[in-house]
Amino acid sequence: MANGHILGEYLIDQLANHGVGHVFGIPGDYVLSFYDLLSKSEKLEIINTCDEQGAGFAADAYARLKGLGAVCITYGVGGLKVANTTAQAYAEKSPVIIISGAPGVKEQINDPLLHHKVRDFQTQKRVFDEFTVASAVLDNADNALCEIDRLIHTALKYKRPVYLELPRDMVFAEVSAEHCHPLSIDRTDDETLDEALSEAVEWINKSSQPVILAGVEIHRFGLQEELAAFATKSGIPVAATILSKSVVADSMPLYMGIYEGATGLDEIQRYVESSDCLIILGALMTDLNLGIYTAEIDPKKSIYITSDRLSIKRHLFEDILFEDFINGLGKANIFPRQVTDIPRPHKPQPITPGSNSNEKLTVERLFQHINSMIDDDTIVVADVGDALFGANDLYIHQSTEFLSPAYYASLGFAVPGGLGAQLAMPEKRPLILVGDGAFQMTGMELSAIARYGLNPIVIVINNKGYSTERPMLDGPFNDIHPWHFYEIPKVLGVGIGYLVETEEQLIRALQEVKILEEFSLIDVAIGRDDRSPALNRLTSRLANNVKST
């Protein structure tokens, strides 16, 4: 057929053309024929997880690193299990395409009670309309191809998830581009950009202490190098947010560290908040990014651009694309300055075991050891809790990646996230930091990690409960049943488990795992009330909200 395609094949081709190499999910009868097509394709590899939730988190991590991720699940019982992971991808700007099988168009006639159906055949789409930027049910061969193009385009434009529902009798439908309208491409208005850049540059040049606050959109739009070049050329110091950690390497001379209001380090808070020209690039103004709103950022002293808006002081500019403004700054005639005496991250020193290396490990020493093993080939994937907040101070090398759900904060991201991360970047090795509570949610996705022969290092920070909550309000509900995490390789038949209680044991384990080609799980016993300084600062703020409300 001229210009014709088979719908399912076209979808596979378009995913592959946009860099997707793996599709995460679990089959079910409504999506089985598409799975068959996927498995016969040489372009995409199916990655089976244990539960759909794991597929959702893995695809989110994959999308953060590759620019697009895909989940493929069955109707209802599969789709609704990725509601939460899709909500996270929406909140934290991760472009994931959700492909859900569905009863055939012909089967849906007369609205029968088919299995996996909730209320009506539109229920699932309406749910996903709440946390996607576009959705389509491919029930019409005339526009199915255009709809696939539109969904992928929209996901890439907004860096957010889209929902595609594929009735099973459409997988082999013949589709063509005959009826497609060209997709509208957003363009920057040149005159508006000139005006905004002129104003910004003039202000930056006459300011005495400009500071760049680099947010997560720098990462999502792949502008890390442009940002570093701009900062280096202009000599303006840079801070990041906790959600955007790793957009600038700690080794970059102008990088100060993570800014997070009063829950972060004092010297960074002072430096950022005393700026007379704060250049906020793609940061989300969330409570966790802003230290539970302890940040004192004055709009009158800020240039603030995201993919949605640009403001300078109190006035707004429309029709400027995020990347064009960043690139424009890089080319602009900005007066190069020399700063001295800015806060700097501490480069990890080679650590020697303390004299107490047979005593119980502390969070502080644990993170010092972790710091010493991170290199350019590491992807740190941190779960919520001290895995994330303790990781605040980890030293990020030139091309280390750091992934974490630092805004939406869904526990259980890290293990399936590590699966997605290593498949996205097979030349790197994930270091998964996860608390015991988060591990109990999704940690058995190590099964998928075992199945596909991956070798992340998993460090379970085992402090016997939900330790982020203990300082806010404690009770038996913050305890969890103690697992012998180090025994999990026995269940999976793959991997090496370590029980670590002392520094000496940690050192030995970290040396061994370096050379392993299978996954390793280090179960680190931490005292029930031992927390990183960062987590202590955060939880004392959060506790105020629990108690005052």
Added chain:
Amino acid sequence: MANGHILGEYLIDQLANHGVGHVFGIPGDYVLSFYDLLSKSEKLEIINTCDEQGAGFAADAYARLKGLGAVCITYGVGGLKVANTTAQAYAEKSPVIIISGAPGVKEQINDPLLHHKVRDFQTQKRVFDEFTVASAVLDNADNALCEIDRLIHTALKYKRPVYLELPRDMVFAEVSAEHCHPLSIDRTDDETLDEALSEAVEWINKSSQPVILAGVEIHRFGLQEELAAFATKSGIPVAATILSKSVVADSMPLYMGIYEGATGLDEIQRYVESSDCLIILGALMTDLNLGIYTAEIDPKKSIYITSDRLSIKRHLFEDILFEDFINGLGKANIFPRQVTDIPRPHKPQPITPGSNSNEKLTVERLFQHINSMIDDDTIVVADVGDALFGANDLYIHQSTEFLSPAYYASLGFAVPGGLGAQLAMPEKRPLILVGDGAFQMTGMELSAIARYGLNPIVIVINNKGYSTERPMLDGPFNDIHPWHFYEIPKVLGVGIGYLVETEEQLIRALQEVKILEEFSLIDVAIGRDDRSPALNRLTSRLANNVKST
């Protein structure tokens, strides 16, 4: 305060007044103060699960047995994880109340980016409006008490889930019943009931082969005894659907077994479909109940009542409550008849090990052994797959319970369902039947079973993949990573695991587990292509749908 209450305490009191003794969930900061209140209450016990999904399934099972269940989770990351389990409760009529914490009313002013927020503060409520029969955000002290009453009333009336959102600054708000309107109570219209009953009774009396098809609503409305009394008094034989298995005991002389069209047993299909007066009581006309629509049920020959509608032949009656019609039938003057020669379930015979007791176990022999150990104190909880379809032929004693998601069919129900079931009925012991694929989704909720000292017997039917899908369309996507399930007690530090490959090993394990006071997990190795006759019949029908579409 006169007639006054503290909102959180009132909610706890009302749950307890309606028979709820346990609340399933995981805390988070937005729900922490309510957890504190719960944990100090002597009326409700908090049951912590590993993941919110487990809490959702456990509460569903609990609601099926106790008449009301409760889940309590935090905002966003907790709430959206129970979207799928709530959808199942909706589809299969299980009255679960979802209690979600939320940012305080005062915190929500100006729509800040608080952690766990997706799009706006109404997102989560709109999602739950898709699969609940009522919802409320308790953001107003004037009507909060009335709203709690309305939600519980509605859940009980429709036997479906409701959604309650509790902003954290409302937990200690003072509320009163001052502004409440009386709840409208549905009543049967007596004249309509008389007319419908007269017509039904006259028809039944003159029919030559009436048959009762007893559906799941008999269970949900607690009408099992009324149904059995009516059948016994009138001498009319009874069949059940797969979703309603156990509404009639197999030992009841007029019970024939499960009717499920051409996917069930021939003799039951013939008997039911040749009825000239089929009395369908509370059955959902779903694809799985109707053998993928192979059932030939003629409306002209049917009396069909559910909680939503009553029809006799082609005409409808409104304003008749389900329970009033069932009770009316029981009191009506129905001609007692004697039937002979109806299909009957086979009472399990004491089985002796075959001469091949050292050879590999088959599904058939496995279910024979399971059959022999079921008694009045057993609650069978069957997951989707051969755990359910093979369980079709299990012999249900006088007061055995049988729970399964036989319509919505969400894999992973059984282990957390067993947790909920044993807490709902502590005098009984769950026998959990679960496939290897379903176990990998939620089986680690054995951790909660261990924590609360429960002792279900878990039988993992380990056939190395998604064996319901293999006969439809097979590929590597139907394989799963092999787990040594029997090693899981080592991870949890509680429980006894068995690896069973032969009949001899099975017999030994079943004998041992009878007296155990901790959970046991029997990992039964089954051949990759060994399936029960029922599953073979079902999948050959489902395969047609996969292939023809």
